[in-house]
Amino acid sequence: MENVIEAKNFIEEIINDELSSGKVNSVHTRFPPEPNGYLHIGHAKSLCLNFGTAKKYDGVCNLFFDDTNPSKEKTEYVNAIKEDIKWLGFDWFEMHYASDFFDEIYNLAVKLIKDGLAYVCDLSAEEIKNTRGTLTEPGIESPYRNRTIEENLELFTAMKDGKFSDGEKVLRAKIDMASPNINMRDPVIYRVLRATHHRTGDKWCIYPMYDYAHPICDSMQGVTHSLCTLEFEDHRPLYNWVVENTGVNHKPRQIEFARLNITNTVMSKRYLKKLVEDGAVEGWDDPRMPTLTGLRNRGVPAEALKNFCEEIGIAKANSEIEVSYLEHFIRDHLNFNAERAMAVSKPIKVTITNFEGEEDTDFVINPNDESAGVRKVKFTKNIFIDEEDFSLNPPPKYFRLKKDGYVRLKNAYIIKCDDVLLNDDGSVKELLCSYIPESRSGEDTSGIKCKGTIHWVSADYGVDVEIRDYDYLLKDAEYPGQDFSERMNYDSVHKYLGKAEPYIESVEEGTPFQLLRKGYYKKTIKDGKLILSQIVSMKDSFKK
Numbered sequence: 001m002e003n004v005i006e007a008k009n010f011i012e013e014i015i016n017d018e019l020s021s022g023k024v025n026s027v028h029t030r031f032p033p034e035p036n037g038y039l040h041i042g043h044a045k046s047l048c049l050n051f052g053t054a055k056k057y058d059g060v061c062n063l064f065f066d067d068t069n070p071s072k073e074k075t076e077y078v079n080a081i082k083e084d085i086k087w088l089g090f091d092w093f094e095m096h097y098a099s100d101f102f103d104e105i106y107n108l109a110v111k112l113i114k115d116g117l118a119y120v121c122d123l124s125a126e127e128i129k130n131t132r133g134t135l136t137e138p139g140i141e142s143p144y145r146n147r148t149i150e151e152n153l154e155l156f157t158a159m160k161d162g163k164f165s166d167g168e169k170v171l172r173a174k175i176d177m178a179s180p181n182i183n184m185r186d187p188v189i190y191r192v193l194r195a196t197h198h199r200t201g202d203k204w205c206i207y208p209m210y211d212y213a214h215p216i217c218d219s220m221q222g223v224t225h226s227l228c229t230l231e232f233e234d235h236r237p238l239y240n241w242v243v244e245n246t247g248v249n250h251k252p253r254q255i256e257f258a259r260l261n262i263t264n265t266v267m268s269k270r271y272l273k274k275l276v277e278d279g280a281v282e283g284w285d286d287p288r289m290p291t292l293t294g295l296r297n298r299g300v301p302a303e304a305l306k307n308f309c310e311e312i313g314i315a316k317a318n319s320e321i322e323v324s325y326l327e328h329f330i331r332d333h334l335n336f337n338a339e340r341a342m343a344v345s346k347p348i349k350v351t352i353t354n355f356e357g358e359e360d361t362d363f364v365i366n367p368n369d370e371s372a373g374v375r376k377v378k379f380t381k382n383i384f385i386d387e388e389d390f391s392l393n394p395p396p397k398y399f400r401l402k403k404d405g406y407v408r409l410k411n412a413y414i415i416k417c418d419d420v421l422l423n424d425d426g427s428v429k430e431l432l433c434s435y436i437p438e439s440r441s442g443e444d445t446s447g448i449k450c451k452g453t454i455h456w457v458s459a460d461y462g463v464d465v466e467i468r469d470y471d472y473l474l475k476d477a478e479y480p481g482q483d484f485s486e487r488m489n490y491d492s493v494h495k496y497l498g499k500a501e502p503y504i505e506s507v508e509e510g511t512p513f514q515l516l517r518k519g520y521y522k523k524t525i526k527d528g529k530l531i532l533s534q535i536v537s538m539k540d541s542f543k544k
């Protein structure tokens with residue numbers, strides 16, 4: 001086949017083989033979220049895989065909402081999911097809901113009954129669980145297993161018509177109570193459940209189970225490769241059983257891949273929802289959340305996220321990726337795309353006693369993008385520097401500012417600290433410095449060797465800014481498998497009242513900046529207040 005291309009992972013190897021042998025002649029995937037929460041970065045991996053694979057083979061990918069569980073699903077989530085997918089830059093071929101196929105799914109259940117392959121069972125959920133057997137012992141057949149086809153058809157219709165209460169009866173596939181695979185021991189395929197569905201309302205009081213509905217929906221959509229995470233590996237025989245025994249025309253294939261797990265990151269919708277409900281975060285879009293809406297709000301570029309997903313690849317075994325690896329991609333992207341600017345989080349006042357008036361300094365907007373050019377930054381007698389760039393008791397090899405020491409102010413001059421004024425509590429109130437006129441950046445003839453360069457903000461022109469730094473929501477695990485609830489970091493936002501260059505006021509909201517020596521920050525405005533919130537820190541701790 002001409003569309004066989006070099007395989008980058010085991011899924012592409014499978015597809016290549018199938019294309020060569022003629023088993024398939026095109027690729028059709030789907031991304032199948034359940035609309036019971038917001039998408040997170042794990043979903044980004046699945047999105048990149050599903051849309052990426054389809055694209056690679058010139059095929060298509062559907063968006064498929066798996067809405068078979070009405071009590072947890074909401075239209076709010078459907079809309080948010082669509083928005084997140086668009087943000088990542090993916091376009092679906094068709095959009096479907098499992099609920100679009102409820103009639104077909106029901107009719108195929110009737111067909112299974114008619115073929116003697118499904119029966120109505122009166123055992124309670126508890127009894128079904130207790131008769132399922134174990135890994136070493138077979139299950140026990142239900143006393144209702146041998147109902148006649150007529151009786152089953154009548155009872156199933158009565159289930160649909162609301163004649164039974166929730167949980168009173170279920171429909172089970174009649175497979176094999178002695179199967180070594182517990183999923184094949186007469187699994188429940190329909191249940192009675194009175195819940196208003198976000199799309200079908202109260203039309204149905206019975207709902208199909210995921211394992212039964214999913215292969216049918218894949219088939220109805222023309223999906224060729226149904227990619228899902230590893231926990232469904234043991235469900236594959238059931239998937240195939242449904243495809244074979246319902247007699248659907250089109251036969252999709254399920255392939256499992258490893259979930260994405262990231263250190264210091266919660267990746268379960270259930271737990272993320274709890275964080276939102278408990279008020280531990282400001283919402284699903286809190287910048288500390290690993291949701292796509294949170295990452296977008298944080299200022300993480302979609303491109304960086306896709307590069308990360310591409311680079312981690314697809315594996316057959318679960319593992320945990322260092323969060324610093326993700327940050328590495330974010331930083332890498334912003335390094336090339338973000339303008340530079342200066343701001344201080346904890347300002348200390350510096351007076352340059354021998355300087356009068358003001359002077360323009362040249363500031364390179366983005367050293368990685370010459371076309372961005374240069375802008376002017378006013379240097380004045382009164383400036384602010386960051387508290388951590390001055391030390392009263394400097395350790396050896398301290399290259400920032402200290403009493404009687406020299407430091408270079410970025411793009412401006414070398415200054416010397418002549419005097420330190422203290423507050424009553426011993427903290428630094430003001431630094432009295434002098435500048436070296438011959439040391440102007442780019443034309444320095446002073447001969448002074450000065451190892452440190454620090455950023456600064458003019459006190460005459462600088463504007464008030466709130467600087468927000470973030471920590472991870474989860475602390476490191478103390479032992480493998482430690483529960484998320486024990487790992488919560490309740491001190492994950494740090495806010496500072498700082499000073500920034502006035503230039504930052506003039507740019508559009510949402511603009512990312514590299515604040516020199518601090519990291520990457522996004523500009524927002526809230527209640528008239530200028531805020532710079534951290535996207536990612538400056539330091540790359542990722543070791544390749």
Ligand code: ATP
Pocket residue numbers: 031032033034035041042043045046227228229258259260261267268269270
């Ligand atoms: P969660 O456990 O977080 O609720 P889920 O698997 O129930 O996740 P779905 O909405 O059912 O969420 O998932 C949609 C698709 O995304 C599925 O194919 C699922 O396997 C995949 N997916 C979910 N989490 C991850 C992850 N961490 N890594 C890779 N794929 C994932």
Ligand code: MG
Pocket residue numbers: 034
């Ligand atoms: Mg799920």
